Amino acid sequence: MDHQAEIERRTRSELGWSELKEQLARRSHSQRAQAEARELALTENVATLEALLDRVVEARDLHARREPPPFGEVHDLRAALKRLEKEGVLAAPTLLSIAETLRSLDRLARFLRAQGERAPRLAKDAAGIIDLESIWGAIDDCFGPDGELYDNASSELYDLRRRTADLHRQLTKEMKRLMDVPTIAKHLQDRFFTERENRFVLPVRADAGGAVEGIVHGSSSSGATVFVEPRQVIGLNNQLKVAQMAVYREEARILSELSQLVAEETETIATNLEVGLDLDLIDARARLAVDLDATRPRLSERGDLRLRGARHPLLALAGVEVVANDIHLERGKGLLISGPNAGGKTVCLKTAGLCALMVRGGLLLPVDPDSEIPIYRRVLAEIGDAQSLEQNLSTFTAHLKQLLDFLSLLERDEVTTTIEQPSSPRRRAPQRSLVLIDEIVTGTDPRQGEGLARALLEELVNRTGQLLVTTHYEGLKALPTHDHRFVNANVGFDLEQMQPTFTLHIGTPGTSFALPVARKLGLAERVAQRAESLLEHAENELSALLKDLADQRSKLLAEQDEARKARAQADELERRHRRKLAELKEQGQRALGRGHGEALAELKSARVDLSRARKALREGKLDEEKLRQLDRQVSGAARAIGSHEPRPEPPETKPLAIEDLSPGSEVYVTRLGGSAEVLSAPRKGRVEVRFGGMRTLVSVDELKVPTDTRARALKRAGTTKRRGGDPRLDGPKVVPTQGRTVDNTLDLRGKRVDEALRELDAFLDQALLEGRDNVYALHGRGTGALRSAIREHVQRSPVIADTREADPEEGGDAVTLLELR
Known part of the structure; x- marks a missing residue:
């Protein structure tokens, strides 16, 4: 080991690096991954580390969701693959290890590929594991749970093993018979038979000499017993030996075929093993991260720690x-x-x-x-x-x-x-x-x-x-x-x-x-x-200064801790107050809603009485002036109730900039109390907007820009028209309308006039109860008689503010728009 390597080795030893690598090895699944973890390679390549850390994070998150990758038994197959390169035949245990490993890798790959959305990098890595079920499936089909070849691993093996079993039964039967033959039984050391050199023998006393004819296959350790293959079973023993050799040759042929099947995919198997090893080490890193509650750091380009x-x-x-x-x-x-x-x-x-x-x-x-x-x-x-x-x-x-x-x-x-x-x-x-x-x-x-x-x-x-x-x-x-x-x-x-x-x-x-x-x-x-x-004077002063600094720091930290606690308490108190205020507002709105609903119910009852009065007038049972007086009372009550309808709070807005008035942008019209869509650029301080189903000119001074989603909600709701003295509706005689829908349209086509008018009155009462601004009567074109009767009827109704022909896109002259007061 050179001097530089010795310095680095000592550094890592003093830091405890080997102990940490051992912790990583304990979290690896395969023996090969454990060995790699104990010799964990370090790299300085930033791109390599970024990619590796990203994969570890994905694996850690799978563990955090309690969905760990399913690592089964993965064996080190490098020696077996090298043997196959030399055209060797693998033993049964080795083939079973290969099947178990390939099966585990296939299951791991399927799992990770299914995590494509949550772990895309791991899923991409798992795509490098090629499905080799054709190999491990063939091996599994040939071997039983005990690791022995099934009888039906081949038809030839099945027949040979049946032949061997039959000979074994015949020999057993014959050996039992010979033990009962008097001339043999009296020379036996004990009443049993056994096998020596894979041939059936009897335990004969050594002093019996040649009393039992046959072949001697050895003696006991004491020399008191010799093991004799009786002359009567020599032929059967020979047949059994031949049958067993045939079985052995067939089993060897099957192992050779399976080995050849594996040999054809050695390169693919080696690739799968390398991908599996990388995934094993990534999972070990992830498991270590979970145990450490570890996070992914940024890799500093500036070099700051x-x-x-x-x-x-x-x-x-x-x-x-x-x-x-x-x-x-x-x-x-x-x-x-x-x-x-x-x-x-x-x-x-x-x-x-x-x-x-x-x-x-x-x-x-x-x-x-x-x-x-x-x-x-x-x-x-x-x-x-x-x-x-x-x-x-x-x-x-x-x-x-x-x-x-x-x-x-x-x-x-x-x-x-x-x-x-x-x-x-x-x-x-x-x-x-x-x-x-x-x-x-x-x-x-x-x-x-x-x-x-x-x-x-x-x-x-x-x-x-x-x-x-x-x-x-x-x-x-x-x-x-x-x-x-x-x-x-x-x-x-x-x-x-x-x-x-x-x-x-x-x-x-x-x-x-x-x-x-x-x-x-x-x-x-x-x-x-x-x-x-x-101590020297300077040393005393420095020590005192350091102690004073330490005391001040401790005091400052304590004060900071108290400040953090106080801030947290204040934040929590503010959150509670906000929640309470929101609850109170919601309760108030519900109370207003209930009161308004009750008033509408009373109004509906009054309209029922009014309808009955009209019927009495038609039958000549009521004075017309008294009916008009009752009608005015009901309409006045309707306007009063409508003026107290609970209204949503206006949205938050910000000052208007000229770029906010481009066609298609959304603005809040303060006078109308709702959001509108800008249709054209402003001219002479006015701009055309679409408010609900209406196009109108408004002053730029009346516009603001909504900053939250409530304005959009108001716009989608059709910008409910304010009734009964709302100052925001003072000014030009502009009545915003809600576009025609299935809910606000009454289809009267094909009905008689009196039937259509009764349904229309009921529909208007219901519309008033629901707080609608406008409704549509669909009467069709035809001769125009039904249209004229409807428009003449609603002209006398106190709940109708105005009528007009619907816009072309809403049906034109086949539909009448009825605007409610």
């Missing part, structure tokens, strides 16, 4: 309650993390490092949505005790050697990049590498160590994409104040609870809290004061 709510994947999988942290760092910058021991600094480093490796392996990350991460060319980590007993190196020396190796490796990367991009050889740009260093330059003199650490950091930050370092050096915490390439961060510590919060705060440095912790643990005050007096 923004992990929101990042969690250490191995701790999360172990069931540990992990504190999520935001890790944000721009390209070419270093993050200096300080704070107490065991506060989570190293966990932050490992989380960032594992995320960098995971994304290159096509894994979703344990982060919140809207996270982004670069594709790092290299991830280098120096974490933990680097002491080397083999090379007789101290912790400090081994640690420093590792950092120098990092610099050397990054310098080579820089040279390579300069060769690849010769257009700007003099410009040194940070490479896309992530360097993680835990407790930089410790184990030596603190003053010299701090200076050396700073010099190394300045050199490393020039050559990396991002640099994450943990430290206790106070001087390094001041580095970001005069070097914009560095950013401070700290992990919190709760002095009251005497435990770290494990929360990363970016922007301020941290302190070790050594003396406060010592006091909490019971250190004598005089000892603590002596320790403080031994």
